[in-house]
Amino acid sequence: MVSATRPAGAATVPALPLPPCAATTSAPLAILPPIDVPAAQRHMEGHDHATRAAVLAVMAGSPTFRLHPGESKEVERARTAARWAELAGAGLFVDTVAAADAAAGRAKLDAIHETASLLDYSLCIGMSVHFSLFGGSIAALGTPAQAAAWLPGVEALTMRGCFALTELGHGSNARGVETEARYDAAADTFVLHTPTDAAQKYWIGGAATTARWAVAFAQLYMPGEAASRGVHAFIVRIREDDGALVPGILLADCGYKVGLNGVDNGRIWFSHAPVPRGHLLARYARVDAAGVYTCDAPSPDALFGVTMSALSGGRIGIAASGVGQARVALAIALRYALRRRAFAATPTTPETLLLDYPMHRRRLLPRLASTVVHQTALNDLKARWGRALSAKDGHVASCGFKSIMTWHALETMQVAREACGGQGYKSENRIGVSRAALDISATFEGDNTVLLQQVTKSCLASYARGGKSGGRWSGALEHLNHPLPLPPPIASMAFAVYTLRRAEATLLPRLAAAIAASAAEPGATPFAAFTAHQVAADAVAQVHTQLLLLVAFMSATGTGGGGGGGGGTARVPRSLRPLLDTLGTLHALAVVDDNAALLRVGALSPADAAAVHDAIDGLCTALRPHAAELAAVMTVPDFLLAPIAFDVVAHNSRARL
């Protein structure tokens, strides 16, 4: 039935410059000096410090922002709305989506969303859907006139919007949405219609109760044409401003979710709903007054690619929320581990602090290191977004980072909850409740597994281009052009880069060859040929994304001794270098330790793997004296922590009953 042999493609791997793998010992790391916590906190925040401080001030000062577990979704939604209103009342949204400097406006919004997500992911998502997805679609897909007409209302919250892309029948494959927009020349309107129950818009955040407008994505049919012109975006009123129903629009509630119940996800059916011609977002495609359709993109598929590029930025926001919530969980768990004791060496000695157990350090500290690396790489990506970064590189990074970072965050929050024992399971201690809210991030705005396949597809395209150009690879694959140097010391970021590159240099050509072999089979389609090798494709994406992430960290911080090809753009204060070097190294070791593919493919020897595994414990032990500072580096103000981050006995005392 099955035989355990290598796939046929393995034999056809082209030779690439791979030096032998050899165990080396690292130079001992320098002793870590005291941490410059304020500088580290600024580094973690990255940008818009004043805005973040203003959001925190509103949240800290208002009873509306206290936590109330166990409420009905109606109460939770009302509370989310009240919080949003208080942020608006403080004037925080001025100069965001309607700002003259669009990039500055986006950065300010990011800062608001990220800070809100430290407390309440529903609040973050509710605002993101309105400002970044609804408003962002108008900004990205609308004409300048449309943007000028609508964005001020979006910013002022007088035009409350939602983002109606996903359908019950089409989630990941958004290109296949079935909602129809038929242009009616006589009436000079589009008519939106939901042809089947599978085509109902589904999961639309804000649609259940709060939104008055939607940006609705639909297949555009011009008169007399049987074929769609592709997916287009329309600004559609779904409720009157007073909440009254609108003819042709049917709305329903998606009901309870595992978390995030402050967001009113809803369902939309269109019943021959008329939409003015001017409400087609017309930056790339439009219908003129004579009823003539024109499009700047060469094909419906190309138009879809442009249209969906608005989503890439959303993925960065999701990754950022994940990293932020992991920071909260780690700060709480670390502080608990610095107070909580269990078991003693002898009946007369005090019990041992949790953080003095090697397993406890091992569970928390490598994840803390990765969280700092992720935050840094993400801040760097945001800074380069739309500027130094091509659309393609931005797409790859946003897909890869979103997947790796949300999974990392969910795993970190799970480990942090377990590290706090039963207390981690209490709602008031936040970790578990936040984890339940963040859980959806693994599958929304792109299922992580599907997004990683997109990373690999991009790698394969780059690899094919390199092959066609006679074996000159460029961009993120530039390393394939050079023989790798001798292996660097094991306890270094350079060793992880070296190992990941070795792995990529084998996995990627092998995958390309295997797909080519499958594609050459009779009756094969490119889709089937790629699909057959999904598991190997996933391994490529994991390696490629970890490389991107680590190199971005090294480049942005000037750490790692330049072995990562960092351009020395180093924007961090010199006082942070030892900390970032140590955490970067711990992260790098954990990435190598975590990935058995590196061993299977021969990029890492078993002896080196054992040395990496052991070096992690050494670094965790070395960081132990800095644990309280590291908790502070997570950059979470006290009011966003939890009772177990302070005196848990006093909090639970009889006197407080």
Added chain:
Amino acid sequence: MVSATRPAGAATVPALPLPPCAATTSAPLAILPPIDVPAAQRHMEGHDHATRAAVLAVMAGSPTFRLHPGESKEVERARTAARWAELAGAGLFVDTVAAADAAAGRAKLDAIHETASLLDYSLCIGMSVHFSLFGGSIAALGTPAQAAAWLPGVEALTMRGCFALTELGHGSNARGVETEARYDAAADTFVLHTPTDAAQKYWIGGAATTARWAVAFAQLYMPGEAASRGVHAFIVRIREDDGALVPGILLADCGYKVGLNGVDNGRIWFSHAPVPRGHLLARYARVDAAGVYTCDAPSPDALFGVTMSALSGGRIGIAASGVGQARVALAIALRYALRRRAFAATPTTPETLLLDYPMHRRRLLPRLASTVVHQTALNDLKARWGRALSAKDGHVASCGFKSIMTWHALETMQVAREACGGQGYKSENRIGVSRAALDISATFEGDNTVLLQQVTKSCLASYARGGKSGGRWSGALEHLNHPLPLPPPIASMAFAVYTLRRAEATLLPRLAAAIAASAAEPGATPFAAFTAHQVAADAVAQVHTQLLLLVAFMSATGTGGGGGGGGGTARVPRSLRPLLDTLGTLHALAVVDDNAALLRVGALSPADAAAVHDAIDGLCTALRPHAAELAAVMTVPDFLLAPIAFDVVAHNSRARL
């Protein structure tokens, strides 16, 4: 600060018979015949089929058992109580804790708890706390007269009890509880007292509202003695039968948790509460009418060990609930993957079923295979519990299985939820809500990480005994006596056994040597010496438990060609052998693939690891045609599935609004 070299212990590893590691190809597996689903379902249930059917009939037939997400804890608790009352009303608890045949009574209770947990983990835990922990303590720690006096009331629910062991300050280290029981000779009573806020009983299921009695664990002080006689168990009234307060008892609510809010976890303070002398559970220790204390155990520590053995059975129940809930999640996700489509090869071909994506199969099917292996091994453990199994072996198995199986279940439910996309996040689709409820199982009745350390301590003790006897190892370490045979074919359970044994044969002696070296350092304690090597100890426990589990499966099913040392106790119908052989093999491959320690330690070569990794895909592909049957093998009746296991579009249709 840290250098990446092997720990000192590595050099002192004694030579053990390890043949060289060599890549081999497996014989192709026979084609899997159609699955005998009814036989497989009986196999999964294991025992007490009629009782399970009776519980399912009550649950299927009553509106009380419909699901209502998003309720307050008060409503959820009331619903749990109503469900319990309906089961009691059906006479299901007759002949359980008070049965003449105690083992049969326990098996019947297990069947009831396991079946309840398929729907509502709160119901399962609420009942388990009362029957298995409260009633089980009376049965295990009480005299025959005490059992006769109290167990009928426990069975009839007229004496509703809770289990008051954990304190705010002492969870994992229950030996350190601080609650005091002082014998007052003049009054011939014990006086229970909570000396500090840290000593309040905490997380006590049932204490917030429902329980009237507690088995309370306290340090016993005899008159005039400063030292405790150790932890003893007392039957204490905490509320009147009508719910009224009792003098000397203060109760409070633990509040909201991430899940499991149908269980009313509470807190208890004792204020010099008098407890009759006869309410000390007196099987192993007692105070006679003359006020004289006698104890059958040689020391307070030994008494504690005996006292806590009542908990081991509880761990099996927790593992069983985990496996059961993983089965529900897998049944739902598999059925969804057999209906849901996404992406097409060409615009004119139908979209692809999720289960026709190799990544999707890879995420679900190995976990399904492990779930079947876990269920089988657990059924086998229950059958041997208290009979063919020593107390020590039972303790090791219950600690190891509980840890591995609950983590596996939580991971499986997470993957299943992600495999269902946003629908998996909807409360009505059950997976996420069940996962949140089960989450606590990773840390209650023993933190998994701590329990695994206990597995390793037992291995070390066995290893030391073998060493002292001149190198003759026995029991689960018997394999250390023999040179391992040549490696079996890779796609076999025998290969996993071979590889895990190779790893254990290196990891365990290395750990023992490292601990010995640490213990020999000046000022070292045995506690500190063991603690210093916790991370290596964890690896030993993982390998040892997976071995126990796989060998138990092979032995209980007669599969795997006898390479696992199975005694051929095979209690399964011949028609199931091909299925169990295939699933056992897939599980075995996944266990090897999952554990990089096997590569690091040299028990698995990189080439073999690659072959194992690839063989998993082959087996998943081979199982694809059987997917619908495999969903049925999960043994979950339709009414316990979820809307997405059926026609999701019809369920969400406009007509149903």
